Amino acid sequence: MTGPQVIAVDPDEADQRIDRWLRRRLPSKSMGELQKWLRTGQVRVDGRRVKGGERLAAGQAVRLPPQSVAEGSTEEQTRHSPRPVSPADVELLRDAVLHCDDQVLVINKPAGLAVQGGSGTHRHLDGMLDALRFDAKERPRLVHRLDKDTSGVLLLARTAKAATALTAGFRLREARKLYWAVVAGCPHPAAGRIANRIGKKGSAHGERMAEDEDDGKVAVTFFRTLDHAGRSAALLALEPRTGRTHQLRVHCALLNTPILGDAKYGGEAAFIGSGVARGLHLHARAIRMPHPAGGILAVRAPVSSIMKETMTFLGFHLGPDADNFLEEDFYR
Secondary structure: OOOOEEEEOOHHHOOOEHHHHHHHHOOOOOHHHHHHHHHOOOOEEOOEEOOOOOEOOOOOEEEEOHHHOOOOOHHHHHHHOOOOOOHHHHHHHHHOEEEEOOOEEEEEEOOOOEOOOEOOEOOEHHHHHHHHOOOOOOOOEEOOOOOOOOEEEEEEEOOHHHHHHHHHHHHOOOOEEEEEEEEEOOOOOOEEEEEEEEEEEOOOOOOEEEEOOOOOEEEEEEEEEEEEEOOOEEEEEEEEOOOOOOHHHHHHHHOOOOEOOOHHHHHHHHOOOOOOOOOOOEEEEEEEEEOOOOOEEEEEOOOOHHHHHHHHHOOOOOOOOOOOOOOHHHHO
16 A cells, blocks of 8 residues: 555646545545545645535645555445446437537436436446547536436536536526426415525435524525416426525425425325326426636526426416526515
């Protein structure tokens, strides 16, 4: 085993989170292992302990523990190294491309495909990104996330510099994201603002997000009803102004209109009849944000087959404002 390794942060890696920087520098290591290094102080920046969310500056010295440069067993390398992408998954991802330039790639993520791996999750987008390299020298990088069962717009950076710029855009809330959701029931009022604090809570059904005014983080969502089928269901436009875990699912449940198919937060109320397709009815419809090269990046994603089938079954009609982001005065 060799000694500790010290790596200087490159200028195009500035402003990255240390946990993501480690993941990109050490693709053979699991995120769980890297997080353990951070928790136990085995990773140091300029000689001090850091948390995973701390952002790096160009020229900072990152100390890695000895095991980061010593190769593990063949079994360990096999477990953590990216798996070959099947021809079917290559075709799936390339068919999902909505926009591609030399810095940014945008796909319409299929529902059911996890963005990153975890316990028991071996098939995920992060492990398939070589299929979206095309002619680029670098492997695409994830810059934000969608839940496994949410479909729609997902941005990827094609260079480290673009990743830094896009990540900053999300952090500074320059990105505007529009979602469509089919919900059980109709919200009253038909449009409005939800603002509260949500945090993780343990329960007999596992960990989930819930309202937590004492220790939770601020979560803000604006919503508007686009159409409804009597009182049984509605199609909502949702614009989150914060990015908390499961935020839209929690907020729709708090409106007493859980997203169709969302048993975790809606229980039995999230299912309204045998004629409606199964699955979570939440779709990231559009995004608008500054492009790393200047100007504005604006992309829309066609709805999934599940959403389309349900919207047709319920007789929803989309008005001319369905794709509009919520008006600025709506935030007052």
